Amino acid sequence: MTDLSLIYEYLVSPPFVRAAGMTLLITVLSVILGIVVGLVIAVAQESRIAILQPFVIVYLWLFRGTPVLFQIIFVFNVLPSFGILLSGFACAIIALSLNEAAYMSEIMRSGLQAVGQGQRRAGKALGLRDSQIMRYVVLPQALRIVIPPIGNQFIGMLKMSALVSVIAVEELLLVANQSASANFRYVEALAAAGIYYLAFTTIFMAIQARIERWAGSRKRSDAPRPTFMQRLLGAPLAERLSR
């Protein structure tokens, strides 16, 4: 028998609220660090500086070629044998953000590349400094291109963050599992965690849709952007519902 009041109790209980905060913190930190490291990789790749290329290639090969779960467990269990003792939380952030960076670099690269040399040259010809060209010409255009995929990365990371429960980080899934194993009320505990996950992804998608509308308002020629419902449920289901 499912007990709705128990679900509610879980939802508002301090461990769940803390765990939800932890999940959100892991997600946001990992994506932001992923953006920073990804941007460094993208710039290194774009720079075509020969000695950097092997490092970039090996990095991408390692982090794209192995499971994230493997990377999390690897960081958590192997770093201590080198004398590096970090909390589970720190290991989670390191593994997730390094993994994220391997994918984010591609997004950053596409953004930087989409702003052609001609635009930079035009800025130069007007007497703008390099930093001004970056600020007023390249970044505003690149931003419009990278925002939609970054939104997707946030949602993906929110779900991926559940993996760090294996290294005892007190995030939503771990807390739900622990609560349930104390009294075997799995349905209620997991439902509470699921509600948090759904609430977060829904909020992320709404924010993303709003930012895209702002950023894309100048691009009429593009194919129509997915609506919020299409984003949430996928195009076929959203279409059926709107009929």
Next chain:
Amino acid sequence: MTRPLIEAHGVGKKFGSNEVLRDVSLTVAPGETVVIIGPSGSGKSTLLRCINLLEDLDSGSIVFEGREIRTGRGAHRIRRELGMVFQNFELFAHLSAADNVMLAPRRVLGMGAEEARALAHEMLTKVHIPEKADAHPDELSGGQQQRVAIARALAMRPKAMLYDEPTSALDPEMIKEVLDVIRELSQDGMTSIVVTHEMGFARSVADRIVFMDEGEVISDAPTDTFFAGSAHPRAAQFLQQILPH
């Protein structure tokens, strides 16, 4: 003769092993309009970019108002004195026509928003499209985009304008509106260097025609002399090939 505004002395430029410019010299006096013509790949566009310090020289020098200018630090200060118009317009895609025109006056000259807006209106009027001030580049025709690009360059009140094949990317019916603007500016005394394939325009606007081939200046002659075919045998041959059959 007054002091030249722009001088190129023995300019050489290579891309890898490809020698794009070989010992190219050119002098342009204030108020003069010089048209550079020649076959594709003859180095015309590269020469313009060298003059505007968008490319490093491998040899030779560029002199502006009697002073040698170089790429590197401080180059942005020289570039603002020279307006440049590109084949593919290169309007900033995220900005309206007026904002395109205002960007450099605002950020480079530190002009206030109101003043810059008035300036943008003035410049867009000069190229005959003040009504398109709020349009974005993707809402403008090629000819209109190129005219906005000219207005954008003019807004910096440059001492000379460099046009790099300004009509090559345009549909035929839009070429005239752009050439007319360039002609008006030239007749108002704007020093201009124009790389173009439009012979009728060259004939009616240029003071001098510089003919380039394979990275070298083959002839540099007054317009009449050039079109009479008496500047240089190779120039005459080129004319034969491209004048209406």
